[in-house]
Amino acid sequence: MTSTDADFVSAVEQEHKEVRGFYEQFKSSQDFENKKRALIELIRSLSQHSHKEALYLYPLVESELKDGKHLVKVAIVETDLKKIDDLADDAAEHIEQIKSLLDQLMADFEKHIKEEETDLLPKLQQELETKQEKARRLVKDFREGITIVSTRPHPEAPMEDIMKLKEADRQAQIKDLEKDLKRFGITDDESAGLHPRLLFPYSHTKFDFRLYLCLFM
Secondary structure (H helix, E strand, C coil), X not given: CCCHHHCHHHHHHHHHHHHHHHHHHHHHXXXXXXXXXXXXXXXXXXXXHHHHHHHHHHHHHHHHHCCCCXXXXXXXXXXXXXXXXXXXXXXXXXXXXXXXXXXHHHHHHHHHHHHHHHHHXXXXXXXXXXXXXXXXXXXXHHHHHCCCCCCCCCCCCCCCCHHHHHHHHHHHHHHHHHHHHHHCCCCXXXXXXXXXXXXXXXXXXXCCHHHHHHHHC
8 A cells, every 4th residue: 555645554553552652751850740631631631532533443454354343342441541531630649659550550551552453454465455545534534533531531431333432432532532631731721822724734743723623613
């Protein structure tokens, strides 16, 4: 697959790298505020990655490869990540518990990465060699999904029904946005000054929450 707009493998792998990067920042930072920032960035990044896979990647895997087991794994990741998310705002009081939970979560995430990058994605890539439009659509969904999907873990989401899942994620995204205003330290004055026509520049560099917010003003 030579067209970059159909290279969904790179799109997924790049998100894996982003989550790993925040984990390394969390482990290596000696400053508590930087450590907490890395933690909440990781929660956001992994939540959105998980939700995009559930909404876009795995339904395609199920239809093209007849493999529907992966949504179950998403629910497990969401459950473990929710435990960390519940502690994140008071991280100073729970830092050792967070470290333990996060280490286990990332160990499981590494297994997830290995399975996807060495088995699932190559199989899907081969299957879509003659279905370039589906491949391009998947890349587009992954790139644009960062402004659409919810930013917190939701293990209670109805994984068994894709339409119900989409609606549940849409409703959760609105609530998550309100919570993230506080978590990322965005004041009402700052959010009010954002230009509604600014577009979020898709990249995997440092997340700029102000640009993200403008899409919902």
